[in-house]
Amino acid sequence: MSTDLDIKVHHLTRVEGHGNIVVNMKQGVLEKARLEIVEAPRYFEAMLKGRSFHEAAIITSRICGICSLGHQITSLKATEQALGLEVSEQTVLLRKLLIHGATLQSNVLHAYFLAAPDFLGVGSVFPLVGSHPEIVKRALRMKRLANDIGDVVSGRAVHPITPVPGGFTRIPTEKELLEIRRRLIEDMVPDYLATVDTLQALAEAIPDFTRETEYISLRSDHDYALYDGDICSTDAGRVDTADYLGMTNEFIVPHSTSKHCKVSRSSYMVGALARWNNNHDKLCDTALNAAGALGLEPNCHNPYMNTIAQVVEAGHCAMDSVAIIDRLLDDGLKNERPNQEPTRYGTGIGATEVPRGVLYHEYTYDRQGRVAAANCIIPTGQNLANIDDDMKALVPEIIDRSKQDITLMLEMLVRAYDPCISCSVHMLDVQFKE
Amino acid sequence: MTNASRTPSAESRDLYLPVMAAITDIRKMTEFETLYEITLPGGAELGHQPGQFVEVSLFGMGEAPFSVSSSPTRKGSFEMGVRRVGMLTDVMDRMQLGEKIGVRGPFGNGVPVEKFKGKDVLIVAGGIGLVPMRSMINYVLDNRGDFDRLIICYGARSDGELLFTDELKMWADDPRVEFHVTVDHGSTAWTGHTGVITTLIPGLDLDMPQTRVLVCGPPVMYRFVLLALRSKGVAEENIYMSLERRMKCGVGKCGHCQINSSYVCQDGPVYHYPDLKGLQEAL
Amino acid sequence: MVQYLLEDSRVVDFVSHLQACKTVYAPHRKGTSSFAFAPVDDPTAVVLDYNRTLHSVKKYFLPPTETLLSFDLRTNEFTESEIVPCDAVFLGVHSYDLRAVHKLDHNFRQENPEKNYLRRREEAAFVGVSFEPDAFHFSGSVGIGSRDSSGFDVFLTRIAAGYILTAHTPVGQELVDGFVMPEYTGDLPVPPGFKQHIYVPQDKLSEVFEHSYRNDVWLETAEKCVGCGTCNLVCPTCYCFNVEDTVEITIDGGSRARTWDGCMLRSFTEVAGGEVFREESAARQRHRVYRKFKYISDRTGEPWCVGCGRCNQACTAGISIVSIVNRLVNDYDREVVETA
Amino acid sequence: MAKPRVGIFDFTGCEGCELNQLNFEDQLLDILGHVDIVEWREAMDGQVDELDIAFVEGSLSTPECITRIHEIRRKSKVLVALGACAVQGGVNAMKNTRPIEEVREEVYGDQKYLFPTLPALPLSAVVKVDFAVRGCPMTQIEFLKVFTSLVMGKAPIEPDSAVCVECKLKENECVVDKGMICLGPITRMGCGARCPTFGQYCNGCRGLVSAPNIEGMQEILVEKGLAMDEAWKRLQLYNANQLEGVQR
């Protein structure tokens, strides 16, 4: 058994943002096992300070193009709470639809384009265009439809346009929604079932690794919590979102431009697997059947299964989108203008489940409706400590294997979290100095 | 005009559809300029006047105006001299014999040849300006009896950039032509006149009332040539000049080439100088 | 000419009646406070009392973007695009907009008659409606009254009870045939006045413009103007265009299209190495206004502005062509007439 | 003719532009038919030494970025800047409007020394940029235009008129008429007036036209109801670098 190991993956590929994997073992002692975040910080707080409430969501959605919708919706919720802006039921339904679209597209992208190449032993999705054209085309079709939900409802899937404080600047037409609905039923459902089949055949490539972990997500009594809910921890139970700071506890570590988090233990996990563990009872049958087929069980503590949990939840997003469209159309689309008359100026918190986990935005507005303080806590930042802990547990378990194998296992581990490094770095909490 | 809500369109035409014509000869003149011989389907005549231009189209690249460089007296095909400066001309530069280009035209008013008949013709051409002027030069040569003297002043930046070198020799040797050529910067091999084109003008022996002048060259050239001509005593009403603007249609619709009230593609490109003088945006 | 009364309650029926004959285009609400011509689907959605539409009916004869031809890069061949005449009724057109169509007719007919425009245009029938001048209309100053019915096939004049309908052409007569209405014998109330005016006629304007090339108003306006081109693009008598080829992502073909362009846009006169012939915003503004009152007008004897007020209303910087012209007239009177 | 070899790179930005390239679901297979993508960290493993076309996203904001962009320029025949961050510095450049030390301290407190930073620069501040695809995120139709042009071996035409032009071509109701304040009049078109078309004001993401009348625009913003400092912030959102040194 080798007792020395030195792994450095510079700018890990197929993840969003810039990170290095560093593992260092000397004479059997693990000195370092961590994900170093080297993404350049962008200092969003400098941009937010003093900006009008109209602009807060426009700016924060630029934290990350991958999660732009999640940031935008979370930002809007925080702003609305801070300014006392009520939104209509139609607005909430349209936002839920948007979140489904974004989650669906993100999960499909991750499973097919970023994770699948590992299962198939290739370096990227591009070789698959030649070797598995049907699979690639299916992935593109699913992604297109998911993005079209964003394009139709929010004007653009990346950096959405229409969602603004108090509502939407444009309401989709009935015709547009019916077309999305038709495609969900006629195209998405068969493609989803085929995806589950494909994955079933590959499931054995998923490493078997378990480490007991605290899982945190939102939880709601009404539905599979994405748009809102309480904070729910497998260790600590349910907590009001107002206490989000106590449920994150950010701290700075020298090897990362992003801050780390912890609650009951040295680390916790957020994301699809956390949602599954906390909320699987709220999933629709399509998703539960997929979970059965893919061997995903409640209380799963294998981080590599996060990709599977994403695929399972994608089925829920697709089917629940149909249900939401039906409700919108049954109620009749109303050409509402956004409600932008503040009733107070104070502090508001938004918490939303975005593809990579629970996201928090908090803003304080001054009496002119300008941002006086802002704080955002990003899912990937919350996962970083957990990734390091996983690595520390994993490396000794697989130390017998070749360095190449170990490196691949570590890369796959990080990718399974589907980290969004841009997010984790770009938005940091800040108390403005006056 | 106001009482007809329905307009008869019997006489209206397809203005924007090109005719596909073949490149039947390619002669590289310098590193940047190439002479193309273009043959219309069935060898049809273009039917142009000296000074007129055509819109050339290359699909995917767009269209650009080019002067017809051959004289209408030379039948069966026509020629264009093209300088490689950008998108469309780059692609033209790579084209092969036999390939097809789209052609619309001829457009523009051309040289008012009648005004030059029986007169001394002085042509002042700078750089690429010789390309359109060559049409007039050869027209005069082919109808030599209709005109009196033919005086050509041609300037290029260097001897390497002289166009139509074979023809320049012919003109120089032709007793019916008074040919003057100059280069701004001559190479060591250059034995001819050196200096900008205006330096040729003072030495000309002109019969003032009898002389009609045609000027074509880069925008900067006009002002200085005009000064030189006037100090030589050439009357403004005896000067004609050819202008260039960006054009999208060539038929007086798109508005791009408009100078005050004048459309270069309709009222030009050849202008009577007194008409231009009133147009502040022209020169 | 027989005058009929089209009561308010029967307008919808009248629209349906027209729809039975032909496709009908009419003003509809657009956005929060605007109007736009659109094909009529639901007759109740037609709005006849409107101030002005975003675009005039020009958009149907000279579409904002029009494919001229499509090409195949593999064979180097092209196919011309089909030009479909607008065999339709344009309902609810204001007098100035029809006059603008006549001006375009002139532009597209003179010298080189253009098939694309003229073919689209030839079958169109127009049902006009009078308008109530708002703060931006000034068509009265360029000889176009709010109830000017010249050139229309049918004209509707607003009165309290509805509209007085008159058919002016055989085509117009055919359009109303079979739609029974009572005759109208009452008086015609005095038309509402304009709130904006240019105080002199075109022949004097021609003289004024002769002397206004170097007026300070061009520079002063240029300080406010942001050069967005809006005034060109909303103008019913602007017709300049750009032509560009687009290639499909498959790189085996594409199309050539023309798109509305405008002389206020800096790149409009850009040539070699980025040189712009009308680089100064002031020179571009001058060119625009001269095109409306001088260049074409000197050839035709008519102003080429129809006083619709669109350019002023749509300008975010609030630049008014009426103020510019009146300023020129004042300066001319002061500097030229008084000193003479 | 061999297919052009293409690399895709990212610097400081949100990676939305890169994501947008994967969002060409309908065209991706055609795109891959015309070029070989040989380097793209976000989607594949591996690096190469020579490229025909490099598409580069993000602004330059650390010393390491500068070294890396020089390397990319050296190995690429054509370099295309993708998106507002790469073309203008993007939203990142707003931090340039405040003293950098102050900003770092706000974020990292006394541990700021751990993370070096520079003002956020557009690529063109450091290397020659051949072409640009503007927008935040980069405008997809423009990407396809630039892409087809490059594959055909011609220079893409860069639009230089205002977003208002496209708004007018679409006959949109001007959002100013709805009481909004729009930067369309001096923002470079090419997006099809995307935001006004969806009822929202243009926030200037595609950068300014080449000879903008900033003072005129400021006057409009103030006239429409923004305080001067707010008007200025609006303008700076995407164009802080372009406005540097401009009188307010």
Ligand SMILES: Cc1cc2nc3c(=O)[nH]c(=O)nc-3n(C[C@H](O)[C@H](O)[C@H](O)COP(=O)(O)OP(=O)(O)OC[C@H]3O[C@@H](n4cnc5c(N)ncnc54)[C@H](O)[C@@H]3O)c2cc1C
């Ligand atoms: C009436 C007329 C006659 C002409 N005759 C000739 C001729 O005989 N031979 C010849 O080589 N050229 C001639 N030109 C100029 C020719 O049209 C341009 O060089 C050509 O359009 C360049 O096209 P391109 O696509 O290669 O260049 P682009 O890529 O469009 O542009 C390359 C450069 O040329 C500039 N440019 C484009 N069009 C013009 C223009 N019309 N005038 C000045 N600069 C322009 C661009 O601004 C740019 O800097 C003539 C132009 C006119 C108007």
Ligand code: SF4
């Ligand atoms: S210039 Fe202005 S007022 Fe005159 S027709 Fe054009 S848009 Fe209307």
Ligand code: SF4
């Ligand atoms: S909405 Fe904005 S971009 Fe559109 S016309 Fe109005 S000012 Fe111009």
Ligand code: SF4
């Ligand atoms: S409208 Fe403005 S903000 Fe929106 S995409 Fe276009 S340039 Fe960007």
